[in-house]
Amino acid sequence: MSSTAKALTLLSHFSATQPEIGLSQLCRIAGRDKATTYRHLQALESAGFVEQNPATKHYRLGPAMMQLAQVREATVPRKDGAKPALTALADATGETAHVTVLSGQTLYALCECEAPHHGIRAVVDLNTFPLHATASGLCVLAFGPATLFDVAIASLEEFTENTPTTEADLTALVDTVRSTGFGRANQSYEAEIQGLSAPVYDHSSQLAGAVAVACVAARFTPDLEQAIKSELVIAARDITRNWGGVIPAQIEAAWADALSYPNAVERTS
Amino acid sequence: MSSTAKALTLLSHFSATQPEIGLSQLCRIAGRDKATTYRHLQALESAGFVEQNPATKHYRLGPAMMQLAQVREATVPRKDGAKPALTALADATGETAHVTVLSGQTLYALCECEAPHHGIRAVVDLNTFPLHATASGLCVLAFGPATLFDVAIASLEEFTENTPTTEADLTALVDTVRSTGFGRANQSYEAEIQGLSAPVYDHSSQLAGAVAVACVAARFTPDLEQAIKSELVIAARDITRNWGGVIPAQIEAAWADALSYPNAVERTS
DNA sequence: TGATATGGTTCATATATTGAACCGATGTTG
């Protein structure tokens, strides 16, 4: 590990809950020598990556972050940050994958990717996603602003015989999503289509949207469901990372539980 | 200079106008060896500070910037406090407005706002602002720590034929800023760009940075200068207020004098 | 007053960084 990489990992110890850290404290957290840590902080400070609170001498993230984040945002718009993960997801699952973004009270399609594996495949052709009947919508209801639930029950349009049409039905579905970390729509929007989704987050620490897989129901087996879920987790982490967000710990925990990998954080890059 | 500092300065070469840079190109820009630059980029990539465009192999700023900027903003919420005033300033003047923050001996760009009024407008695309050649820099020299003046005269790079290149020239400019309360850069950094700035303060009662307007020189008239100055005062007061600071009485007095509104404190919201 | 924190500094040691030269691939050009 290069000394540069070591210096940079120091930055990862700053967070909203612990925004300012003293030298000795940071040494303990990072498990590194004090002189070394001090020099690393000096280097970071010279580049504006950290600065010292003049009053306490504690260190905090510096102003250069703001400038660089602006350039990053101008360089990689949101859609581009989702596309690679989406194609990987479609390829790995062999099913159609798509990403939705929540804007206000509406869930919009951002982009979509069809896997070429099968002659029969789901085609996602929506501008806006009904909250109560799609996997992405349920995901947003479960993890997004609470006010959305009222919006959803105000228009419980019945698309298929599986569409939830009562508040009780919808509450039950959303509760399941909350406990598993995955949105699931069993032919509730279109017959013969099974949807599975996972939430994605952005820099605001709020839910930003969902990533989902639409699967032809005839192919849907417990094995495929497990496979899709584990790929969804990878895609959701990737997109969230590109959008500057973090997956809430409780959702990571729910995923780990649902996938029966009690301690799974096997891919963080 | 530590290798970490060298690696970090690579990041400053990325900008909105040049968001992606190839290895060889970056070596030329940074004036460093290719192997070294490559390893530095590897270290930066491992921390998510840069990433490679898979298609072109060119490097660009990475997703980690977004997360860190989020934490920084949560720690020192400056950008949110500056943005409304900045858009109002850009809108009222019809020119490009920006805010800079002083950290240590370096003046960083915090955010920028372009007015849509004109087809031709200034584009601020800087990571750090030279102290001697920009309106914001002169403002900081005039009202910030005295030690900055030594830093400034240590590197009097000549950007245009109007750039001050002697200590005497710079002293004269800074004295003018002190007596008027406004930083002014008449095409001293870029030809055809007139800069005007005002200091902003934070809770520490120290100078925190500057708010500035970059104006296309061809449009610059005495009337516009007066208009920009009075808008700058409004913006500087607003930002200072949001950052928990107070404008020193002597600067308020200088402003009132310069604007020929002897008792002007007519808008403080 | 002594014990224990803190942020910051020193210096011999040796480890990690450096850059000229090199490689294979791709693209240009007369």
Place this chain on the structure above:
DNA sequence: CAACATCGGTTCAATATATGAACCATATCA
């Protein structure tokens, strides 16, 4: 199409640079 240029990436000997135990100066507290 062969010669040339440029690209991203790699190698290895030379050495510049990072390292950490011990050490300050200062502040806090019992």
